[in-house]
Amino acid sequence: xxxxxxxxxxxxxxxxxxxxxxxxxxxxxxxxxxxxxxxxxxxxxxxxxxxxxxxxxxxxxxxxxxxxxxxxxxxxxxxxxxxxxxxxxxxxxxxxxxxxxxxxxxxxxxxxxxxxxxxxxxxxxxxxxxxxxxxxxxxxxxxxxxxxxxxxxxxxxxxxxxxxxxxxxxxxxxxxxxxxxxxxxxxxxxxxxxxxxxxxxxxxxxxxxxxxx
Numbered sequence: 001x002x003x004x005x006x007x008x009x010x011x012x013x014x015x016x017x018x019x020x021x022x023x024x025x026x027x028x029x030x031x032x033x034x035x036x037x038x039x040x041x042x043x044x045x046x047x048x049x050x051x052x053x054x055x056x057x058x059x060x061x062x063x064x065x066x067x068x069x070x071x072x073x074x075x076x077x078x079x080x081x082x083x084x085x086x087x088x089x090x091x092x093x094x095x096x097x098x099x100x101x102x103x104x105x106x107x108x109x110x111x112x113x114x115x116x117x118x119x120x121x122x123x124x125x126x127x128x129x130x131x132x133x134x135x136x137x138x139x140x141x142x143x144x145x146x147x148x149x150x151x152x153x154x155x156x157x158x159x160x161x162x163x164x165x166x167x168x169x170x171x172x173x174x175x176x177x178x179x180x181x182x183x184x185x186x187x188x189x190x191x192x193x194x195x196x197x198x199x200x201x202x203x204x205x206x207x208x209x210x211x212x213x
Contacts, residue, residue, distance in 0.1 A: 033057045034148045041117030041207040053116035054148045055208035059131050062118055062205035064110065066151035072096050072109050075151030078195035079103045081158055081177040083123065087192035103158055106198055118205035123160040126178055126187065128201055133185040143185040149199075154183045156196040164189045 036044040036051035044051055052073070054063045066075030072094075080091030082102035092101035096109070103123060110121040133143050142152040161178035166189060170176065176191040190196065 032148075034145060035208075036148065037062065037116045037205075037207045039116060041205070043207060053118070053205075053207070055205070056131065057208075059128070060203060060208055061124075061128060061131070062116060062202050062208045063132065063149070064115060064121070064200040065149060066199070068151050070095055072106060072113070073115075075153055075197070077101060077106075077197075079106060079158065079198050080195060081162065081192040083107070083160070083162070086162055087177065091193050092195040103198055107200065110200055115200075116205065116207055118202050118207065120204040121200045121202045123158055123198065124201040126159045126161050126180070129157065129159055129180050129199070130185075133180070133182075135185055142182040144182060152182060152199075153197050156181050156188055156190060156194070158196050158198050162192075166191060 032046060033056060035055040035057060036046070036048065037053040037055055038044055038050065039052045043055070052065055054065055055061075056063065064073060067073045068075060074094070077094035078092040078101070079094070080089065080100075080102045081087040082089045082104050087102070089102045089104070090097070090100040094101040094105075097105050107121055107123070111119055115121060132145070132149070134145050135143050142154050144152050146152060156179035159178045159180060163175045164178050166173050166176045170191050173191045176189055176194075179188050179190055179196050180186070181188050
């Protein structure tokens with residue numbers, strides 16, 4: 001009788017203790033191919049912040065992260081396509097230039113700033129920007145992983161491709177630049193003078209090379 005009572009009372013406590021031992025004490029998020037990087041070029045955990053860049057471990061590219069604080073990386077600013085005297089200067093909208101903005105303005109200022117302790121910031125190629133497109137998002141969301149790339153607009157983002165033949169209503173302008181539309185992840189060719197968004201990239205970053213593969 002006594003043994004039976006001991007089993008009745010002891011068994012629940014034993015099961016609870018076993019469950020507590022098996023339960024993870026500090027759950028960690030699964031490892032992701034994207035890694036957050038702060039302004040000092042330091043790698044951050046998936047739940048840490050703030051971050052100014054994102055390293056893609058698959059490609060080794062370091063990407064600019066947009067803000068909403070009206071600095072040079074504000075995600076709402078737009079730029080006309082202008083690089084090395086090609087394109088149309090100062091036809092976008094921002095607050096950090098005395099004139100209107102173009103892509104060369106953002107590239108120059110970001111390299112001067114050494115964002116995330118990296119240099120050689122530039123416009124991405126079409127193939128590069130396609131690597132961060134994600135089409136598995138909720139309807140109405142930008143086609144990118146917003147948990148890593150906040151403040152992404154649902155619109156056109158410039159690539160480095162230029163001298164592309166224009167058609168339709170823009171045919172008279174002859175050539176323009178290639179952009180990727182983050183509404184559906186589609187490629188578009190638009191005039192240099194158009195005000196589009198920009199996300200800069202660099203392949204020369206110490207932080208990205210430190211990221212575990």
